[in-house]
Amino acid sequence: MSFSVLRTSFRRAAVPPAAARTSKAFRSPAFRKYSTEVPKPEGAGKSNAALFAGLGLAVVGGVGFWIYSSDSNKAKEAGTAVRSGVQSAKAAANFTPTKEDYQKVYDRIVEILDEASDADYDDGSYGPVVLRLAWHASGTYDKDTNTGGSNYATMRFEPEALHGANAGLNVARTLMEKVKKEFPWISYGDLWTLGGVCAIQELGGPKIPWRPGRIDGFQEQCTPDGRLPDATQGAQHLRNIFYRMGFNDREIVALSGAHALGRCHTDRSGFDGPWTFSPITVSNEYFRLLFDEKWVWRKWNGPKQLQDAKSKTLMMLPTDYVLVQDKSFRKFAEQYARDQDLWFKDFANSVSRLFELGVPTSQWVSSEQWIMKSSDEN
Numbered sequence: 001m002s003f004s005v006l007r008t009s010f011r012r013a014a015v016p017p018a019a020a021r022t023s024k025a026f027r028s029p030a031f032r033k034y035s036t037e038v039p040k041p042e043g044a045g046k047s048n049a050a051l052f053a054g055l056g057l058a059v060v061g062g063v064g065f066w067i068y069s070s071d072s073n074k075a076k077e078a079g080t081a082v083r084s085g086v087q088s089a090k091a092a093a094n095f096t097p098t099k100e101d102y103q104k105v106y107d108r109i110v111e112i113l114d115e116a117s118d119a120d121y122d123d124g125s126y127g128p129v130v131l132r133l134a135w136h137a138s139g140t141y142d143k144d145t146n147t148g149g150s151n152y153a154t155m156r157f158e159p160e161a162l163h164g165a166n167a168g169l170n171v172a173r174t175l176m177e178k179v180k181k182e183f184p185w186i187s188y189g190d191l192w193t194l195g196g197v198c199a200i201q202e203l204g205g206p207k208i209p210w211r212p213g214r215i216d217g218f219q220e221q222c223t224p225d226g227r228l229p230d231a232t233q234g235a236q237h238l239r240n241i242f243y244r245m246g247f248n249d250r251e252i253v254a255l256s257g258a259h260a261l262g263r264c265h266t267d268r269s270g271f272d273g274p275w276t277f278s279p280i281t282v283s284n285e286y287f288r289l290l291f292d293e294k295w296v297w298r299k300w301n302g303p304k305q306l307q308d309a310k311s312k313t314l315m316m317l318p319t320d321y322v323l324v325q326d327k328s329f330r331k332f333a334e335q336y337a338r339d340q341d342l343w344f345k346d347f348a349n350s351v352s353r354l355f356e357l358g359v360p361t362s363q364w365v366s367s368e369q370w371i372m373k374s375s376d377e378n
């Protein structure tokens with residue numbers, strides 16, 4: 001393992017015009033399925049250089065510990081060694097980030113999410129793909145073995161970056177890398193989950209309580225393939241996956257409402273199209289459409305997905321449609337379709353918990369979660 005690898009430690013969106021709602025598979029010329037490049041310290045400022053030097057020392061400590069130990073429990077301990085090293089490096093660099101420093105990162109992410117409109121990307125915001133990155137980084141958690149989750153940001157590494165479920169997330173990781181270069185002191189896990197919080201809040205959703213404290217881990221801490229849900233499956237599969245993370249039926253339904261945002265891409269998951277008419281606005285439209293529209297199997301040369309019979313422009317995955325078919329899921333989906341405030345409340349609680357999965361309590365920099373200011377409050 002090279003040293004450089006170890007060093008890595010819309011605003012409220014208007015409904016887009018009809019043209020922007022039509023199905024459009026994004027093809028990135030720079031599409032690559034490799035893990036995110038590690039940041040180079042050269043661009044860092046003076047105090048950051050000192051911080052990096054300190055981080056280097058910290059990592060050497062972690063490496064020594066790592067070489068000494070080999071199984072995954074030991075890997076965790078090695079992570080802890082790095083963490084304490086990182087903390088002393090921060091102290092040595094005389095820089096301990098405050099809530100205001102994290103707010104600056106949030107504000108910079110807001111600008112980057114908006115750059116999608118100039119780049120003519122999808123529906124005009126990078127928010128959806130950035131939220132998907134935060135969720136896939138967190139949703140690998142297994143409560144029985146206490147492995148996975150947002151702590152170590154292991155999707156930076158192969159093989160996790162190459163897991164089928166993560167196809168296309170290189171787009172979000174590359175965007176977040178820009179932020180990382182400007183704020184090299186933030187851990188990837190904190191950065192990616194803050195990106196998810198920012199996407200939800202800036203696209204008109206509820207406030208998501210969040211706090212920093214995640215640390216960067218090692219390639220050896222990558223989770224096995226198969227921990228994220230497979231959209232072709234049914235209710236039992238959803239329960240297996242989300243119960244493993246510690247969620248219940250109500251929370252599974254609340255979390256699924258994230259599909260108010262974004263779209264499927266044929267060159268990523270193979271599925272195609274948006275779930276709602278306003279894919280860059282967080283609302284309960286996803287739940288309303290599930291009940292108000294007639295859904296039929298799309299006849300096409302692609303994976304099994306449903307389409308609305310009327311406009312034929314919207315889609316539902318088999319795992320979305322089970323929220324209507326399964327009695328227990330349906331009860332909550334109906335409540336959320338009727339009451340957006342209720343869904344906002346449950347969604348905020350569930351997402352906040354999702355983003356904290358796998359992070360030991362001792363790592364949090366604050367016992368209270370923080371509410372980051374949205375751009376319209378600044």
Ligand code: HEM
Pocket residue numbers: 127128129131132135168229230231232238255256258259261262263264265266268269270271317319351
């Ligand atoms: C319930 C099980 C879930 C399944 C089977 C599932 C599956 C998928 C699939 C197949 C895509 C399309 C990816 C692409 O082609 O670009 C997608 C996109 C997305 N998912 Fe999920 N997902 C699930 C849960 C969630 C959760 C819990 C969240 C967040 C809390 C979420 C947020 C998103 C977002 C925002 C997108 C749009 C990404 C974009 O526009 O690029 N999903 N999901």
